[in-house]
Amino acid sequence: MWQSSPPGSIYEYIRVASFSIGPDGLVEQWSGRAADLFGMGPHEVIGRDPVEAFMPPELRRGGHRQIREILDGKEWTGLVPFRIPGERDVRGLAEVYVMPSVTAAGERAALCIVVDVRALRGIETDLAASQAIFGQSPFGFVLFGKDLSVVRANERFADVFGGMAADHRGRRAEDYLTRPEADRLTETLRRVLATGESVTDLRLIGTVPGDTDRRHWSMNLYRVHSGSGRPTGVAGLATDVTSRHIAAREAASARRNLRLLNEASARIGNSLDLETTARELLDVAVPGFCDLATVDLFPAVLTGAEAPAAGGPAPEPGAASPELRRVAQASAVSDAHLHAPGPPGAPVPAARSGEHPGGGGAAAAAGEPALGAVHRYPHASACAGALRTGRVHEAPGDGLGFVRSTLAVPMVAHDTVVGLVRFSRTKGSEPFGERDRDLAGELAARAAVCIDNARLYRREHERALILQRSLLPPGAPEAAGLDIACRYLPGNAATEVGGDWFDVIELPGHRTALVVGDVMGRGLRAAVAMGELRTAVRTLALLDLEPAEVLSALDEVARGLGTPGGGDRPEGGGTQWPSRALQKSREADLSEVYLATCVYAVYDPVTRRCTFANAGHLPPAVVEPGQAARLLDVPPGMPLGVGGEPFEEVVVELPEGSLLTLYTDGLVESRDHPLDEGLEVLRTALTGPRMRLEDACDHVLAALDTRHGEDDIALLMARIQGLPEEAVGDWTLPREPRSVGRARELARRRLAEWNLDDLVDTTELLVSELVTNALRYGEGEIRLRLLRDRTLVCEVWDAGLIQPRRRRARDTDEGGRGLQLVGLLSAAWGSRRTPRGKTVWFELALPDGQPAAELTVEQLLSMY
Numbered sequence: 001m002w003q004s005s006p007p008g009s010i011y012e013y014i015r016v017a018s019f020s021i022g023p024d025g026l027v028e029q030w031s032g033r034a035a036d037l038f039g040m041g042p043h044e045v046i047g048r049d050p051v052e053a054f055m056p057p058e059l060r061r062g063g064h065r066q067i068r069e070i071l072d073g074k075e076w077t078g079l080v081p082f083r084i085p086g087e088r089d090v091r092g093l094a095e096v097y098v099m100p101s102v103t104a105a106g107e108r109a110a111l112c113i114v115v116d117v118r119a120l121r122g123i124e125t126d127l128a129a130s131q132a133i134f135g136q137s138p139f140g141f142v143l144f145g146k147d148l149s150v151v152r153a154n155e156r157f158a159d160v161f162g163g164m165a166a167d168h169r170g171r172r173a174e175d176y177l178t179r180p181e182a183d184r185l186t187e188t189l190r191r192v193l194a195t196g197e198s199v200t201d202l203r204l205i206g207t208v209p210g211d212t213d214r215r216h217w218s219m220n221l222y223r224v225h226s227g228s229g230r231p232t233g234v235a236g237l238a239t240d241v242t243s244r245h246i247a248a249r250e251a252a253s254a255r256r257n258l259r260l261l262n263e264a265s266a267r268i269g270n271s272l273d274l275e276t277t278a279r280e281l282l283d284v285a286v287p288g289f290c291d292l293a294t295v296d297l298f299p300a301v302l303t304g305a306e307a308p309a310a311g312g313p314a315p316e317p318g319a320a321s322p323e324l325r326r327v328a329q330a331s332a333v334s335d336a337h338l339h340a341p342g343p344p345g346a347p348v349p350a351a352r353s354g355e356h357p358g359g360g361g362a363a364a365a366a367g368e369p370a371l372g373a374v375h376r377y378p379h380a381s382a383c384a385g386a387l388r389t390g391r392v393h394e395a396p397g398d399g400l401g402f403v404r405s406t407l408a409v410p411m412v413a414h415d416t417v418v419g420l421v422r423f424s425r426t427k428g429s430e431p432f433g434e435r436d437r438d439l440a441g442e443l444a445a446r447a448a449v450c451i452d453n454a455r456l457y458r459r460e461h462e463r464a465l466i467l468q469r470s471l472l473p474p475g476a477p478e479a480a481g482l483d484i485a486c487r488y489l490p491g492n493a494a495t496e497v498g499g500d501w502f503d504v505i506e507l508p509g510h511r512t513a514l515v516v517g518d519v520m521g522r523g524l525r526a527a528v529a530m531g532e533l534r535t536a537v538r539t540l541a542l543l544d545l546e547p548a549e550v551l552s553a554l555d556e557v558a559r560g561l562g563t564p565g566g567g568d569r570p571e572g573g574g575t576q577w578p579s580r581a582l583q584k585s586r587e588a589d590l591s592e593v594y595l596a597t598c599v600y601a602v603y604d605p606v607t608r609r610c611t612f613a614n615a616g617h618l619p620p621a622v623v624e625p626g627q628a629a630r631l632l633d634v635p636p637g638m639p640l641g642v643g644g645e646p647f648e649e650v651v652v653e654l655p656e657g658s659l660l661t662l663y664t665d666g667l668v669e670s671r672d673h674p675l676d677e678g679l680e681v682l683r684t685a686l687t688g689p690r691m692r693l694e695d696a697c698d699h700v701l702a703a704l705d706t707r708h709g710e711d712d713i714a715l716l717m718a719r720i721q722g723l724p725e726e727a728v729g730d731w732t733l734p735r736e737p738r739s740v741g742r743a744r745e746l747a748r749r750r751l752a753e754w755n756l757d758d759l760v761d762t763t764e765l766l767v768s769e770l771v772t773n774a775l776r777y778g779e780g781e782i783r784l785r786l787l788r789d790r791t792l793v794c795e796v797w798d799a800g801l802i803q804p805r806r807r808r809a810r811d812t813d814e815g816g817r818g819l820q821l822v823g824l825l826s827a828a829w830g831s832r833r834t835p836r837g838k839t840v841w842f843e844l845a846l847p848d849g850q851p852a853a854e855l856t857v858e859q860l861l862s863m864y
Helices: 032-038 050-054 057-071 117-136 155-161 179-195 242-267 274-285 335-339 360-365 382-389 434-470 524-542 547-561 580-593 675-686 693-703 739-753 757-777 818-825 857-861
Strands: 016-021 027-030 076-083 091-102 108-116 140-145 150-153 199-206 215-225 231-240 292-297 324-331 374-376 393-395 403-413 416-426 482-489 499-507 511-519 596-604 609-615 621-623 649-653 659-663 713-720 728-733 782-788 791-798 828-834 837-845
Touching: 016 032, 016 057, 032 108, 050 057, 057 076, 057 091, 057 108, 091 117, 108 117, 140 155, 179 199, 179 215, 179 231, 215 242, 242 274, 242 434, 274 292, 274 324, 274 416, 274 434, 292 403, 324 416, 382 393, 382 403, 382 416, 403 434, 416 434, 482 499, 482 693, 499 524, 499 713, 511 524, 511 659, 511 713, 524 547, 524 596, 547 596, 547 609, 596 659, 621 675, 659 675, 675 693, 693 713, 728 739, 739 757, 739 782, 757 782, 757 791, 757 818, 757 837, 818 828
Parallel strands: none
Antiparallel strands: 016 027, 016 108, 076 091, 091 108, 140 150, 140 231, 199 215, 215 231, 292 324, 292 416, 324 374, 393 403, 403 416, 482 713, 499 511, 511 596, 596 609, 609 649, 621 659, 659 713, 728 782, 782 791, 791 837, 828 837
């Protein structure tokens, strides 16, 4: 009896049993498979009638007849129902093959082979289903054996890879795929066969016979087993997903493009600096869009000028492109490739005198220009074509196999080509497609608008800076009794010009006005407002008003400047703005631009007293010899342009050698440092050993880490050097006629002490005229003062309030020519009010060793 079957036997799949019938018609032998099939052991069956044992009662009569015929030597095959072991009223169906046999004694017997028909029908159904699935499947179906060769493939698989399905038997993975892909598939098959773990969506890339296009397949692999559970191979179901892959790639490309555009909107144009904007474009493009990229701009754009218009007049035949400057470059592979020899049509250095630009041999051998270099593109190059037409051109690879493709994209803003950007992809990257061309054009267009805005800003910034610098004091200011040093640091090109200014104004009597101010707002309007206010300050200072009066008058000027038309805004009738919105906009702009802060100080070197008035500005700092720096307590009034509040004055006596510092908020305040911290650092920087004034300015700027690019900085430092006592002559004269002669005598004697004999005659004459006028038209005592510094100044004070007025005397007048004489003989003269009267003064230049110029006939006749 068979108790087991060899590997691969049919008995693994069907139920076969055997038993024998003796000459007496009873069961003589009973196999183990018969026991499994019928559910009865040998002790239950041997010696029994098989008909009675297995067949239902209604079939037993026919069964006995068949047994008799079999024992008579007749073979029989038929279907016999039988009871299923353990089941009530459930019948099985067996196919029985009965073969007559003869015993050793010569008696007739029978050998019976029994097959379970249900198992055969199941195998038949499974085979039919398997053949339908395998043969009719629209997907490529392949079965690999345990040696990983193809055992069977369906027709769909053969349609893809050619030939008939039977032709593929025995082939291996390397017969279909390239070596890397075949190795990957083989390793996966080996792992599935060993572990039994299925693999889904294994992506493979290859080509089909007769086609060079790459195809993409998705493969599902699983292990198959025999009926006993023994592994027999690996089944694979392959699906062509090339179209799905292309769609997914296009969708991914679209998402990437949208992401790049969003990123470009957020990152490009955050500054008004041309070079920074170009670098921002490359930061977006590399490596998200390309592997290499460069940006070239016309040199005119970098200076704020206009660039050539797109589609302008055609250049001369064979001429290279206009000069461009390399402002940015980026690489995702290696910086060395940015300077590697270029392909035919690569940029060449700008032509020197006598050279033809873009020569043929030089172009092929030249490398990429360095950052900041000026160069041209040859006429036949894609880059030159893009610049000429204003459209995207695609250039071939570099011929060395490194650069695969390049897009030359003109940067066009408002029909103006401002430069060119090149995007390149290297070996291993996909070439540029139509979508990429559109994206490249969009990126370049966005950057071009930002660069053009930066160009316009740079132009306005330069103009404002030129205007601002033209309004500042030229050279190193000089003043009597003061050693002065100053610094002005404008905002950089990335920030707008501010309205900071300083000034040093010489006043009569060797006094000096020191001014530091800051117009609120930025840009060209702030620079213009600064110039207007500075001019107003100079005009008011020449009137020799007190500091508080100067600021009050300046406040009126600022409010007038901040009003449309320079006066009050119309109410009711009169001229109106075109719209209320425009009116509000202009009012807001003007009110911002023409608000300003200012410190105005007047220093008298004779008394070493300095009078301060403050209009909302930061307090001045003073360092007295041997003392720590301190901030002067000058009441901060309202800023200029606000109006309504008077300004207060503070008089401070400054010892010899003291250091006075005036500054704007850009020195002590920034986004990273609060104002109080900056003021404390300033005091610390000013306190210390005495140094040269120029060195002191540099020390303060370095100590405060000013980051002056954020705001303008104005710094004015003055060291006190009062006039020595021997350089001053001061006398009080009674109000009587003989004081005229006394004044001449005092002036003559003092000039002799100063060795100014050449000025004695002129000084005596002019002093006599001024003292005579004081006696005739003034009041109270008369005070005469002579000051010698860089010039000689004579001042005559009295208590009268009537200011002298120069007039032209008639031919018949006996007087009225004194002030004309003063005006002709002096370098300058004038008068000013004082708290208790007025002062009339004149100034004479000190002799330089040359004879004094005599009056012309016309000057003498002008007095008559």
